[in-house]
Amino acid sequence: MTTSPDTAAVEVSDLRRRYHGGFEAVRGVSFTVRRGELVALLGTNGAGKTSTMEVIEGLARPSGGSVRVLGRDPIRDRTTVRPDVGIMLQSSGMPGDLTVAESLQLWAGTCTAPRPVDEAIELVRLTEKSGTAVKQLSGGEQRRLDLALAVLGRPKVLFLDEPTTGLDPESRRATWSLLATLLAEGTSMLLTTHYLEEAERLADRLVILHEGLVVAAGTVDDVVAAHPAQIRYHGLRPPTLVGNETVTVEGDRVTILTRSLQGSLTALLAWAAASQIELAHLAATPATLETAFLALSAERNGRLQSEIRDEVTV
Numbered sequence: 001m002t003t004s005p006d007t008a009a010v011e012v013s014d015l016r017r018r019y020h021g022g023f024e025a026v027r028g029v030s031f032t033v034r035r036g037e038l039v040a041l042l043g044t045n046g047a048g049k050t051s052t053m054e055v056i057e058g059l060a061r062p063s064g065g066s067v068r069v070l071g072r073d074p075i076r077d078r079t080t081v082r083p084d085v086g087i088m089l090q091s092s093g094m095p096g097d098l099t100v101a102e103s104l105q106l107w108a109g110t111c112t113a114p115r116p117v118d119e120a121i122e123l124v125r126l127t128e129k130s131g132t133a134v135k136q137l138s139g140g141e142q143r144r145l146d147l148a149l150a151v152l153g154r155p156k157v158l159f160l161d162e163p164t165t166g167l168d169p170e171s172r173r174a175t176w177s178l179l180a181t182l183l184a185e186g187t188s189m190l191l192t193t194h195y196l197e198e199a200e201r202l203a204d205r206l207v208i209l210h211e212g213l214v215v216a217a218g219t220v221d222d223v224v225a226a227h228p229a230q231i232r233y234h235g236l237r238p239p240t241l242v243g244n245e246t247v248t249v250e251g252d253r254v255t256i257l258t259r260s261l262q263g264s265l266t267a268l269l270a271w272a273a274a275s276q277i278e279l280a281h282l283a284a285t286p287a288t289l290e291t292a293f294l295a296l297s298a299e300r301n302g303r304l305q306s307e308i309r310d311e312v313t314v
């Protein structure tokens with residue numbers, strides 16, 4: 001079945017997922033993955049990423065809302081969706097006695113137009129292990145085999161659940177490079193990750209979940225821009241600087257949150273110089289994806305800004 005190139009790769013609308021026992025892990029999530037784009041689904045443990053992915057992958061039914069993959073229902077239209085989709089779960093579940101090459105050959109039999117097995121093995125740099133039994137692979141090598149299985153059928157849409165967890169830094173970079181190549185070739189991707197650097201490097205857009213809800217979405221710049229920069233020092237409370245700051249003082253620890261880092265810092269230094277005041281341990285930090293992510297989780301948990309600051313500075 002063909003679909004219009006204008007159809008979104010993935011369309012999630014007001015998705016809900018309630019488990020037996022009544023717990024609602026996904027509580028009305030909506031987002032889109034456009035064609036040729038990589039969207040990273042982020043969130044703290046238990047945010048609902050896997051619960052959402054499993055519905056999109058057609059492995060579980062939603063209890064509300066809808067999911068479309070290339071315009072089709074991943075469960076009802078399973079036979080037409082499946083050939084266009086590659087899925088990398090947290091474990092592929094291949095029999096441990098099969099070798100790497102045998103696993104891929106077996107899987108190739110289920111694909112419509114698979115890559116040559118040797119090419120898939122080469123893509124994930126497992127050539128030297130092609131005759132090794134799956135159960136003898138290291139955790140990182142198994143992850144790479146999982147990725148080879150996911151890309152074997154030349155999917156139009158790739159779903160990746162924590163694709164680089166357990167990989168050493170070199171293999172992680174090699175995986176990023178492979179994903180960037182697939183992206184450049186037009187593959188659409190949705191991935192979950194706990195590595196913010198991975199999201200920053202690869203993602204066109206982010207969707208951040210917390211307790212089953214979308215709490216932020218957009219490009220990395222969009223998400224970061226919604227959070228203020230910080231200036232910290234030990235000393236006296238400053239006067240009004242450029243006027244848009246939030247100042248908190250705990251003992252002699254002063255924290256200034258500002259949307260105009262340069263302006264606030266210039267005014268602060270001018271005040272300190274004119275008043276001959278020392279700003280001990282002065283530090284100025286722009287918002288980063290990490291501070292934005294921690295702030296979003298902390299805001300939702302009702303925690304104090306000072307706790308976030310301590311986590312970011314350790």
Ligand SMILES: Nc1ncnc2c1ncn2[C@@H]1O[C@H](COP(=O)(O)OP(=O)(O)OP(=O)(O)O)[C@@H](O)[C@H]1O
Binds near residue numbers: 025044048050051052
């Ligand atoms: N089978 C289940 N029955 C009941 N609750 C479940 C079940 N599976 C997951 N949950 C709950 O649903 C919530 C979301 O879990 P989910 O695995 O989707 O989170 P996640 O964002 O993928 O987390 P992680 O980053 O730890 O993988 C959690 O509170 C979890 O305890």
